[in-house]
Every structure is written in C-alpha cells, then in structure tokens.
Amino acid sequence: MNKHTIRVVAMLATGLTAAASLSAASAALAQSAPSGNELLERAATALGGIAGRSAVLGMHTLTLYGFGENNAQDGGGNVSASPHAPQKRTDVDGIVRTIDYDNGRMHLQQRQVQAFEFAIAALMATGNEVNQSLDGDVAWNVGGNPFNPAAPVRTARASNEQVRARRIEMLDNPVSIVREGLAPGAQLGGVLTDSQTGDQVLDLTTAHGDHVTVAFSPRTHLPDWMRWVGPHPVYGDLTYTTWFTGYEPIVDGLVLPFGYQTTCDYHGVVLSEVYVDKYDVNALSGAQRDAMAAPAAVRAAPLPSPPNIRIDALQVAPHVWYMHSSANGSSTVFDFTDHLTVFEAYGSEANFEAILRKIHEVFPGKPVTQLIISHHHLDHTGGLRAAVAEGLTVITNRGENVAFVREVTSRPARMFPDLLQKKGRVGMVKIIPVDDKLVLEDANLEVDVLRIVGDSHMSDALGAYVPSAHTFSEGDLMDDTGWDASWWGNSYPDTVKYWHLQVNEDLPVHGHMHTYAEMMALAKKQTETSEALCAKADQAGFALPGCPVANTMAGY
Ligand SMILES: [Zn+2]
Ligand SMILES: [Zn+2]
Numbered sequence: 001m002n003k004h005t006i007r008v009v010a011m012l013a014t015g016l017t018a019a020a021s022l023s024a025a026s027a028a029l030a031q032s033a034p035s036g037n038e039l040l041e042r043a044a045t046a047l048g049g050i051a052g053r054s055a056v057l058g059m060h061t062l063t064l065y066g067f068g069e070n071n072a073q074d075g076g077g078n079v080s081a082s083p084h085a086p087q088k089r090t091d092v093d094g095i096v097r098t099i100d101y102d103n104g105r106m107h108l109q110q111r112q113v114q115a116f117e118f119a120i121a122a123l124m125a126t127g128n129e130v131n132q133s134l135d136g137d138v139a140w141n142v143g144g145n146p147f148n149p150a151a152p153v154r155t156a157r158a159s160n161e162q163v164r165a166r167r168i169e170m171l172d173n174p175v176s177i178v179r180e181g182l183a184p185g186a187q188l189g190g191v192l193t194d195s196q197t198g199d200q201v202l203d204l205t206t207a208h209g210d211h212v213t214v215a216f217s218p219r220t221h222l223p224d225w226m227r228w229v230g231p232h233p234v235y236g237d238l239t240y241t242t243w244f245t246g247y248e249p250i251v252d253g254l255v256l257p258f259g260y261q262t263t264c265d266y267h268g269v270v271l272s273e274v275y276v277d278k279y280d281v282n283a284l285s286g287a288q289r290d291a292m293a294a295p296a297a298v299r300a301a302p303l304p305s306p307p308n309i310r311i312d313a314l315q316v317a318p319h320v321w322y323m324h325s326s327a328n329g330s331s332t333v334f335d336f337t338d339h340l341t342v343f344e345a346y347g348s349e350a351n352f353e354a355i356l357r358k359i360h361e362v363f364p365g366k367p368v369t370q371l372i373i374s375h376h377h378l379d380h381t382g383g384l385r386a387a388v389a390e391g392l393t394v395i396t397n398r399g400e401n402v403a404f405v406r407e408v409t410s411r412p413a414r415m416f417p418d419l420l421q422k423k424g425r426v427g428m429v430k431i432i433p434v435d436d437k438l439v440l441e442d443a444n445l446e447v448d449v450l451r452i453v454g455d456s457h458m459s460d461a462l463g464a465y466v467p468s469a470h471t472f473s474e475g476d477l478m479d480d481t482g483w484d485a486s487w488w489g490n491s492y493p494d495t496v497k498y499w500h501l502q503v504n505e506d507l508p509v510h511g512h513m514h515t516y517a518e519m520m521a522l523a524k525k526q527t528e529t530s531e532a533l534c535a536k537a538d539q540a541g542f543a544l545p546g547c548p549v550a551n552t553m554a555g556y
Contacts, residue, residue: 036188036202040181042221047174051253056175057182061284062099064173068092068260068274072116075269076234076378080459081404083267088116093127095274098284098292099170101179105292106134106170117456117546119483119526121533124544132158134166135294157301165230167208172242174223174257177214180206199224222247222255231416232266233348234378234385234408236426239265252281266411309351311358314513317469319445322507323358327351328481329382332464332473332507333359337444341370342392343464343473344509345383349419352383356390370395370432370440372449374475374509375461376404385409388429389419397451398433399460405431434462437499452477453498455491456551463495470504472496478519478526479510485530489523490551520556527553 034042044053070090071077078085095110113127114120122128131142139158144151158166171180180186185207192201199215206212213227225243232238246258260274310326319335329346340363345352359368371392374380388394388409396405409429413421420426432438438449446468452461457476464473477492496503496516503516514522527549534547 033191033193034200036181036191036204039191039200039202039216039221040178040188043174043178043216043223044182046221047178047255049249049253049255055252055254055281056178059175059179060100060102060282061280061289062101062173062175063280063283064095064097064274064276065278065280066095066274066276068095068272069115070112070272071269072114073378074232074235074238074264074271075267076376076381079457081376081400085400087270088114091115091127092272092274099173099176100284100289100292101176103289103292104134104136105289106166107292108132108169115545117487119479119485119487121485121529124485124546125533125536132166133292133294134163134170135292137163138294138299139163139166140294140298155295155298157298157304159304161231164210167206167210168212168228168230171206171210171212172226172260172262174244175254177204177212177223177226180204181214183207193218197224220247222257229415231413231418233382233418235264235266236385236408236411236413236418236421237415240271246276250279250281252279254279254281306350309354311354313358313362316471316505316507316513317466320466320469320471320507321362322513323355324512325351325355327354328510329379330507330509331355332471333362334440334445334447334464334466335363335366336440336442338442339367339369341372341395341440341447342368342387343372343507344374344380344475345371345387346380346475346509347382349383349386352386353419355383369393372396372462372464372473373401373405374463374473375452375458376401377458377476380475380509381405381408385413385418385420389423389425391425393430393432395432395434395438395449395462397460397462398435401460402431402433405429448499450495450499450501452491452495454488454494456488457491465499465501465503470502471507472501472503472505472516473507473509475509478506478508478523480508480514480519480522481511483510483526485533486523486526486551487530487546487549488551489527489553490556492519492523493553493556524553524556527551 044056048055070092072088072090077088091113093111098107110130111127114123118124133140139162141158142155144153170176181204187205189203194201198218201215203213215224217224223244225241227241229237229239240262242260242262244257247255249255256279258276262272263270312324314322316322321333323331323333327347329351332343334341371387372395394405410427412426434449436451440447448465450463450465452463455461506514506516506519530549534549537544
C-alpha cells in the first residue's frame with residue numbers, strides 16, 4: 001500500500017466525509033485524471049463485457065456459488081499471538097449468496113466447519129449452517145445456536161450493527177459497487193492514483209451513508225479492491241480490504257471475479273477467501289425473490305436488546321470470590337488488603353462492566369487495580385479494552401502476549417468509539433509480564449500466577465492458584481457446558497503435575513465450578529468423544545484435523 005492509499009484510509013478513519021476529505025488532494029492532481037463518475041462508468045462497461053453496461057446497471061438479481069475459508073477469530077484464535085503463528089481456519093462450504101438489486105435484498109447460505117482441533121465435535125464434523133438475510137434496513141437470521149448445531153431452528157431479527165455489516169457485504173462485489181456509486185444520492189470524492197500499482201482510487205459514500213474506498217485498474221477499468229472501516233471489540237476500528245481477482249467472462253456475457261480475498265489492517269490477516277464456482281444472473285423466479293422479503297413477524301419484531309447479563313457472586317474461600325456470568329465468561333476476584341485483582345475479562349465490554357458492577361456491590365469503595373488474562377484468544381480478551389479503560393494493570397504471560405496486549409489497546413476506535421476511546425486511554429496500558437511464575441502476596445492472600453503447561457490450544461497461557469484455598473482459576477483448560485470434545489485434556493493434569501499443585505476446586509472461565517476430580521472425569525469423557533469422532537471419520541474414509549488423538553489422557 002503506498003502513501004496515497006494510506007492517506008485515503010486515514011481520512012476515512014477520521015470520520016470526515018469522503019467529499020470533504022479528498023477535495024484538497026484532488027485539486028493537486030493532474031487535470032487529466034478521470035472523475036469518479038468516469039471511473040464508475042468505465043467499470044460498468046468493463047463488467048458488462050459483451051452484454052454491455054446495461055447488463056450491469058439493469059441487473060435484477062445476482063447469485064454467487066462457491067466455497068472458501070475464514071480465519072477463526074480474525075487472526076486472534078491461533079496457538080500464540082505471533083503474527084507468524086499457524087492460522088486457524090474455518091472451512092466455508094456451499095456458499096450461495098443472492099442479491100436482489102431491485103428490492104435491496106440479500107441472502108447468504110453457507111456451512112462453516114472448524115478446520116482445526118476444536119472442543120465441539122459437531123463444529124468439526126458437520127459444522128454449523130449460516131442462513132442470513134437483509135431486506136432494506138431489516139436483517140435477520142434463521143438458525144439455532146452456532147455452538148450447538150442440534151439447537152432448534154428459529155428466526156430472529158438482527159441488530160442495526162448487523163444491518164450495516166450486511167449492507168457492506170452486499171456492496172462488497174464489483175457489480176454492487178458500480179451500481180451504488182452511480183445511484184442517485186451517492187457522493188463521489190476526488191480520484192487519487194496509486195503510484196505503485198497505477199490504480200485509480202475513489203472515495204465513495206453510498207446513499208445509505210456507508211463510506212468505502214474503491215480502486216480501479218487503469219488497464220482493465222475493473223474494480224481491483226474495496227476498502228472500509230468497521231468496529232471490532234478487540235482491535236478497535238478495523239480497516240478491511242477485499243481484493244477482486246480472477247476476472248473472466250461468464251456465459252451471460254458479463255466479466256466477473258472468481259476470487260475474493262478480504263484482509264485487514266491487523267497484521268494483514270487474511271480474514272476470508274471465497275473461491276467462486278459460478279454466477280447466475282437474473283435467474284431467480286418471482287417466488288424466489290418474494291421469499292427474500294423480510295417476514296412480517298421479523299419486520300414487526302423489535303430490534304434485539306443487549307443481553308441481560310447476570311453475575312452471581314460466590315465466596316469460595318477467604319478472600320477468593322467466583323463471579324459467575326450468565327454470558328459464559330466468569331471471573332475470579334482475589335481480595336488483597338488494599339486492592340482487588342480480577343482473573344479474566346471475557347467476552348465483551350458489556351460482560352466485563354457487569355462483572356465490575358457486581359464487584360463494586362460486594363466490595364464497595366475497594367479499587368480494582370489488576371487484571372490477569374488467561375490467554376490472548378479474542379473471546380478471552382473481549383473485555384480487555386474495557387479493563388484498560390478502567391485503568392487496570394494487565395498481568396499476562398510474557399511470550400507474545402505483551403506485544404499483543406500493547407498493540408490491541410493502542411488501536412483507536414474513532415469511527416466506532418468504545419469505552420477505551422471514550423475514556424481517552426488508548427495506548428495507556430500498564431503491563432506486568434509473567435515469565436513462568438508470579439507470586440502476588442500480602443497479609444490477606446497468596447496467589448500464584450502460573451504458566452500453563454503442554455497446551456495445544458494456547459502456548460502463552462496463565463492460571464491462578466491459591467495455595468491456602470486449593471483453588472485454580474483457568475480459561476479453556478476445561479468446560480462443562482459448551483464443550484463435548486477435548487484434544488488438550490492433558491494440559492490441566494500436566495500443569496498440576498509440573499507445578500506440584502493440590503487443586504481441590506476448579507474456577508473456570510467457562511461453565512461452572514467443579515471439584516478437580518470432576519474436571520478430570522470430564523476431560524477423559526471429552527477425550528473419548530474426540531477419539532470416537534476420529535474413528536467415525538476413519539470409517540467414512542475422511543481425514544479430520546487432530547486425528548488420531550495424541551493427548552489421550554493415558555496415565556491420568
Ligand atoms: Zn482459547
Ligand atoms: Zn474459551
């Protein structure tokens with residue numbers, strides 16, 4: 001990316017309108033540069049191929065069939081936070097994306113299968129079905145619980161954030177961009193030339209108010225990429241770029257891309273790749289188009305309200321409290337004489353804020369000063385930015401996590417402000433790095449923050465052991481609620497053995513408190529599920545990641 005394109009994104013990120021941000025820049029450019037309108041018109045002609053520009057501008061419906069891969073957790077779900085860690089991927093099969101341009105509707109059907117060792121067997125075997133729709137400003141989903149493919153299917157209205165995200169998805173296609181750019185109400189900025197690629201780069205604001213940047217090839221006049229900014233709970237404002245490649249003529253006469261790759265400005269992670277099998281143009285029947293309309297019940301339904309997160313405070317031992325969250329992301333609170341330390345800020349700003357409210361209820365006036373994070377995965381750091389916003393010092397495994405915590409809490413969220421941005425604490429994190437062991441101790445309590453051992457799910461991870469209470473606080477060693485398979489069941493007993501611990505009570509981030517003996521029984525049972533899954537795949541003649549199971553729990 002050269003300085004021009006960086007500048008375009010920087011302008012988008014400041015929230016200025018495209019027209020205002022580019023007027024000065026475009027004035028400085030050569031008079032011969034094409035206008036935005038000319039670029040879009042040329043692109044319409046190029047995309048139209050032998051069918052002509054009217055085939056693009058007059059298109060009624062477009063259906064894309066394909067398959068692909070998504071990055072699990074936007075690059076934040078790998079074994080470590082190193083940018084060079086092997087990337088965990090989700091296979092995306094049976095993609096059918098349908099757009100009805102006349103009615104402003106989109107439908108997406110696909111199946112997502114975890115292509116790595118995962119703790120829910122069904123998500124590795126059959127995966128979960130995605131069935132998403134947009135009709136104007138109404139979005140909805142048909143399906144059950146993504147973590148439980150057997151859950152009953154229901155139709156539910158989605159949030160306004162989802163409406164925006166799907167409008168961008170609908171736009172993220174050369175035909176859509178050109179049509180939206182030429183539609184009444186669109187605002188076009190000036191045109192910059194990328195000095196490296198020669199691409200002509202245009203800022204565009206759609207009639208819906210969505211800001212995107214589009215690059216056109218000077219050679220083919222076809223769109224090369226589209227860029228936009230979206231909110232991210234851990235990365236703050238995230239800049240996405242979709243590259244349109246492999247253009248070829250199709251039988252209808254148009255010229256369309258057979259490859260879509262979306263990257264982001266966090267380590268250049270490749271978020272998604274779509275391989276196109278075929279396109280259908282204007283192939284939907286009237287009945288099929290009618291079926292894409294928002295059902296009356298969805299249209300009448302209120303927007304989903306944020307989940308009501310319930311936190312139950314339970315004293316486990318003197319100065320050790322378990323804060324059980326209904327959002328499947330619980331925390332432990334260590335009550336030192338003059339401050340409180342929290343283990344884990346799971347899930348989201350909302351979950352961590354709910355936990356903090358409960359803590360203030362139980363310990364009025366006592367400051368919460370430290371956060372221990374179990375590991376860097378983005379679900380387990382969903383409340384990290386909120387914790388830094390509240391001024392907490394972060395205790396994390398040295399490994400790659402120090403750089404990770406510093407980097408993600410230094411990213412601004414100007415376009416989609418979160419608590420960290422609103423409190424002006426972006427880039428102000430304080431970190432206490434842990435090598436293998438850190439002892440937190442005062443008159444009240446000793447807490448040993450210990451490195452997790454031999455874990456194939458996470459290499460830079462910490463647990464917290466209280467010798468006086470024989471409790472162990474952990475994230476992702478075991479889960480009694482959502483998980484049914486285990487590939488790293490060895491890690492808990494290995495850690496206990498390595499550090500010579502005497503754990504009686506497990507205080508998990510996921511699920512519920514159990515005795516250590518119960519957790520070991522669960523680890524064995526879940527490992528058997530993994531072995532059974534491998535046997536099933538073997539019988540059917542299919543290969544599965546993680547098979548045969550290496551960590552068999554033998555000896556435990
Ligand atoms: Zn994890
Ligand atoms: Zn987890």
